[in-house]
Amino acid sequence: MDFTTWEPVYGRILDDFGFDRTGDERARDALADLVAPFDRDRLDWAGATVAVCGAAPTLDDELDRLDDPEVDVVVAASTAADAVQDAGFDLDLMVTDLDKNPETAVELTESGVPVAAHAHGDNLPAVREWVPRFDTDHVLGTTQAAPVGPVVNWGGFTDGDRAAFIADELGADRLVFAGWDFDDPTVDPMKARKLRWAERLLRWLERRRGERFSVLDGRRDGIDPLP
Numbered sequence: 001m002d003f004t005t006w007e008p009v010y011g012r013i014l015d016d017f018g019f020d021r022t023g024d025e026r027a028r029d030a031l032a033d034l035v036a037p038f039d040r041d042r043l044d045w046a047g048a049t050v051a052v053c054g055a056a057p058t059l060d061d062e063l064d065r066l067d068d069p070e071v072d073v074v075v076a077a078s079t080a081a082d083a084v085q086d087a088g089f090d091l092d093l094m095v096t097d098l099d100k101n102p103e104t105a106v107e108l109t110e111s112g113v114p115v116a117a118h119a120h121g122d123n124l125p126a127v128r129e130w131v132p133r134f135d136t137d138h139v140l141g142t143t144q145a146a147p148v149g150p151v152v153n154w155g156g157f158t159d160g161d162r163a164a165f166i167a168d169e170l171g172a173d174r175l176v177f178a179g180w181d182f183d184d185p186t187v188d189p190m191k192a193r194k195l196r197w198a199e200r201l202l203r204w205l206e207r208r209r210g211e212r213f214s215v216l217d218g219r220r221d222g223i224d225p226l227p
């Protein structure tokens with residue numbers, strides 16, 4: 001997705017949360033100074049079935065979905081990367097805003113697994129602390145503001161839905177999901193609100209793709225549509 005398509009939705013997210021666009025831009029610029037252009041051809045997922053793993057408590061019970069022979073690529077959001085690896089599955093990409101398990105991201109880049117590292121207005125200290133520790137060859141810098149230099153914006157807000165937008169941008173043929181619970185009673189009110197947005201964004205993405213994400217089955221009527 002290009003920024004022109006993303007920007008109106010981004011504006012609604014900023015309004016809803018009261019986030020400051022200039023804060024996102026400042027973090028983006030700091031990230032741009034720390035990363036190099038990422039060769040997207042190394043992640044050519046054209047025709048692939050991509051499993052997008054979220055970090056809901058249900059993930060452990062759903063990891064067997066990764067055993068499906070149809071799954072070609074595994075992407076994990078934030079702490080889902082640890083669960084996926086602990087269960088013995090190979091990871092193709094970790095997507096993170098560095099707020100929970102940045103050590104995992106360091107280890108992954110050191111072993112040649114790409115990490116999509118996100119900068120936003122509320123994680124600038126983490127960007128400054130952790131991105132310099134990554135192996136730069138294996139970092140894809142992302143922003144939710146306008147893309148600049150090596151930092152891309154292919155859409156998405158929370159780590160998990162951003163992972164789905166990245167898979168879409170990289171040509172995935174089908175997206176399947178593990179570890180998603182939009183109604184998770186264990187999350188705090190801010191996280192619950194972010195999950196509402198993740199759900200809306202995935203609905204938007206599936207409509208644009210002409211796909212039906214099983215993770216949204218039974219929920220579509222209750223989702224406030226995006227353009």
Ligand SMILES: Nc1ncnc2c1ncn2[C@@H]1O[C@H](COP(=O)(O)OP(=O)(O)OP(=O)(O)O)[C@@H](O)[C@H]1O
Nearest residue numbers: 054055056077078079158159160161180181184198
């Ligand atoms: N019930 C859930 N609890 C947490 N994350 C969930 C849940 N369901 C889906 N997810 C997805 O899993 C991702 C990773 O969650 P985790 O709590 O590890 O990360 P996070 O760093 O706090 O994520 P974010 O900063 O994007 O909110 C979330 O970004 C979200 O997209």
Ligand SMILES: Nc1nc2c(c(=O)[nH]1)N=C(CO)CN2
Nearest residue numbers: 019120121122157158159194
């Ligand atoms: N400015 C800002 N942007 C975000 C934030 C956040 O807390 N602040 N959280 C996100 C996912 O957790 C994604 N983007």
